[in-house]
Amino acid sequence: MLEDYKDSDAIVLGIPAGGVPVASIIAEKLNLTLDVLVVSKVTLPWNREAGYGAVAFDGTIKLNQELIDSLGLTGEEIEEGVRETLQKVKRRVRIFRGDKPPLELRNRTIIVVDDGLASGYTMLTALDALRRAGAAKIIVAVPTANLDAIKRIEDRADFVYSPNIRQAYPYAVADAYKNWSDVSEEEVRRILQGS
Numbered sequence: 001m002l003e004d005y006k007d008s009d010a011i012v013l014g015i016p017a018g019g020v021p022v023a024s025i026i027a028e029k030l031n032l033t034l035d036v037l038v039v040s041k042v043t044l045p046w047n048r049e050a051g052y053g054a055v056a057f058d059g060t061i062k063l064n065q066e067l068i069d070s071l072g073l074t075g076e077e078i079e080e081g082v083r084e085t086l087q088k089v090k091r092r093v094r095i096f097r098g099d100k101p102p103l104e105l106r107n108r109t110i111i112v113v114d115d116g117l118a119s120g121y122t123m124l125t126a127l128d129a130l131r132r133a134g135a136a137k138i139i140v141a142v143p144t145a146n147l148d149a150i151k152r153i154e155d156r157a158d159f160v161y162s163p164n165i166r167q168a169y170p171y172a173v174a175d176a177y178k179n180w181s182d183v184s185e186e187e188v189r190r191i192l193q194g195s
Helices: 019-030 065-071 075-097 121-132 147-153 185-193
Strands: 011-014 033-036 039-044 047-056 061-063 109-113 137-141 144-146 159-161 164-166
Touching: 011 019, 019 033, 019 109, 019 185, 033 075, 033 185, 039 075, 039 121, 047 065, 047 075, 047 121, 061 075, 061 121, 075 185, 109 121, 121 137, 121 147, 144 147, 147 164
Parallel strands: 011 033, 011 109, 109 137, 137 159, 144 164
Antiparallel strands: 039 047, 047 061
8 A cells, every 4th residue: 555655756745734644644654755735625605614616726626516506606605715715725835835945746656645535625626736737646545535535536546545435425524533623724834844
């Protein structure tokens, strides 16, 4: 599995916030470089925990049109949600990457990590952004995932590793954890500075 990449030139990218602590452990165990891949979900106006799409560091946007239609979101609500999320992504890039030069992803093997997959749209957006950046091989590593999310992303990744796959709707990543707490931006910064 992931041990095949130990001491290689692969890079481990954590999706903030929750994916960075998980990515940190993987990078340490495999003796690989750790960095951050800023992607953020576009949240519902009335529920900041639930999303209907995501925006990546490079401006890649993926929206769940089926969910948008079923919820009756207006074009104005969608535009506002995407605009707010793009601002959040830009802010997080500044916070987490600072003055570092942009990541060189072309022809690299990338292990992209999150704390789990609920709908899969955040990871789908990340994968499309990585492909656009020229990544040679993309491995997804998540501790837990909804089966539908795995199906949504599997054709975009070279490999998907998830030891705990569940089939439930609605699915919350936090439900798969014994001890769950939200990860702060400050904690993400500390982890990245220590890598």
